[in-house]
Amino acid sequence: MTRLILVRHGESQVTVDRIVGGPRTCYGLSDLGREQAARLRDRWTASPEFVPDLVVASHYPRARETAEIVSPAFGDVTIVTDPGFGEHDPGPDCDGLTYDEFVEHFQPEPDAWHDDDPFGAPYPGGETVAEFHLRVGTALRALLRAHPDAATIVIFCHGGVVDAVFRQSLKTATNGVFQIATMNAAISEFELIKRNYWRLVRQNDHAHLAGLPTASPASAARPRR
Numbered sequence: 001m002t003r004l005i006l007v008r009h010g011e012s013q014v015t016v017d018r019i020v021g022g023p024r025t026c027y028g029l030s031d032l033g034r035e036q037a038a039r040l041r042d043r044w045t046a047s048p049e050f051v052p053d054l055v056v057a058s059h060y061p062r063a064r065e066t067a068e069i070v071s072p073a074f075g076d077v078t079i080v081t082d083p084g085f086g087e088h089d090p091g092p093d094c095d096g097l098t099y100d101e102f103v104e105h106f107q108p109e110p111d112a113w114h115d116d117d118p119f120g121a122p123y124p125g126g127e128t129v130a131e132f133h134l135r136v137g138t139a140l141r142a143l144l145r146a147h148p149d150a151a152t153i154v155i156f157c158h159g160g161v162v163d164a165v166f167r168q169s170l171k172t173a174t175n176g177v178f179q180i181a182t183m184n185a186a187i188s189e190f191e192l193i194k195r196n197y198w199r200l201v202r203q204n205d206h207a208h209l210a211g212l213p214t215a216s217p218a219s220a221a222r223p224r225r
Helices: 031-046 061-074 098-105 129-146 159-169
Strands: 002-008 052-058 079-081 152-157 186-194 197-205
Touching: 002 031, 002 159, 031 052, 031 186, 052 061, 061 079, 129 159, 152 159, 159 186, 159 197
Parallel strands: 002 152, 052 079, 052 152
Antiparallel strands: 002 186, 186 197
């Protein structure tokens, strides 16, 4: 049986700065994001739940930084970077725009993020939902094939990746129908009982964040152009 533990990154600085922060322009965690990650590290240090056989992080700085803060709870481990677990790519035309610039330039439909069309691109020129799901699903299956003896795998990733794994493992709709809320630095866990048969163990476990604010105040966004 494989135990798959997904950790969403802590709050990102691009979120605070109200910037579309894709893989080209992400610049790591906010101060609150680092505190969120430290809370998870301290939780697992005080009460170890497992010994990971493999620790993976997305190539986004916010995911990698979260992994670096939390991983001392596991002892001396190597963090493997896998871009397959990166967040939905907004594409080069939108990556780095402020939210206001994005609305001004592209005037997106109000319901673009809740569209049931998997071939729609929420960000013009970016990944479609179908492309994103294919990338995440392919990365997960490649990881499992490459490490058949890894009983416990921890992946530091993104809310969209948690959503994709949740929907694929439970064989639900690719998008639309319902929403999956995953807090920053929250834990989601699945068990692979047998080939292509998953069990959801927990989702959005964020007990370690008790007492922290849910988000930082938005700062003045820095325009890209």
